[in-house]
Amino acid sequence: MLDIHYREYKILLRPQQFYSPKRFEDYWNEVKAVAKKHGVGVVTNKDAFHRQVREVLFYDTPDFDLYRNSFILRKRTFYDDGWPRPEHELALKYRSPDRQKATAVEMAPRITGAVQVKFKEEILPLKEELGGIRSLYSHNCIITSLGAVLSPALKNIMSIFPSMSAVDADGDSQIDLVNSMAVEEIQVDPGHFDFGHGYEAKATIAIWRNRASEQSLVGEFAFQAKFDHYSEVNDKAKRLSEDFFRDVQNMAPEWVQLGTTKTAMVYGIGAKEVAHSE
Secondary structure, eight states, X not given: OOOOOEEEEEXXXXXXXXXXXXXXXXXXXXXXXXXXXXXXXXXXXXXXXXXXXXXXXXXXXXXXXXXXXXXXXXXXXXXXXXXXXXXXXXXXXXXXXXXXXXXXXXXXOSOOSEEEEEEEEEEEOOSSOTTOOEEEEEEEEEEEEETOOOOSBHHHHXXXXXXXXXXXXXXXXXXXXXXXXXXXXXXXXXXXXXXXXXXXXXXXEEEEEETTTOOEEEEEEEEEEEXXXXXXXXXXXXXXXXXXXXXXXXXXXXXXXXXXXXXXXXXXXXXXOOOOOO
16 A cells, blocks of 8 residues: 555634634634643744635536545635736545555546645544544645646546546536635644654644635634654654644534535535535
């Protein structure tokens, strides 16, 4: 199996809590209190609450064939002072609770340029109970390019990403924006954590909004550790990170939204139900 090089811990947050920009800082203060309790080192960044804006778009067939087969196709555009950057980020993800299944999918694209293939473990709360922990395994291919334009024909996307040949769908199907929704993501990078033994993680807090209606959809607190080899991660540091993750849920339960992922929420907004493995 492929080695894991990232562990990303994610907690979804209730959108109602983000009624003012100051709420990013309020939640960070809650998190810092939990870190202090556990002896986790915390550094708050100089521009901790500078808000970054991105547009996030999900694409799929009318029957959501990609998502039903554990694939996620996403385009992300970054903004500086209100202006979109010329380059876009196109990502194809295969995400599953089965590590072996996620490992077996060949994510390398048939394209040259700025391409990254990543394999990560995503640590999430349990779906129906605070203080728990579960894992999804995400095999990602990220392409950064100028003016990325997606062809509406699924077969053309499949020609770039051979891994999508596993999708049970008609190649002549057209892809379009999932539930006609463009997401506005507002994110801050408040700081990072030190769990000891060289195991550190960068933190983010974000809110997703419907770009058309400006309705807040969901927030997220996340922190990600990067390492060369999973086997070299110190067991004590890993346990501390997981204990901290569990307690962040328990110490501020009024913030936590259980039962979903950000992607599942976007797919679930429409009238059509979609079975998925998240």
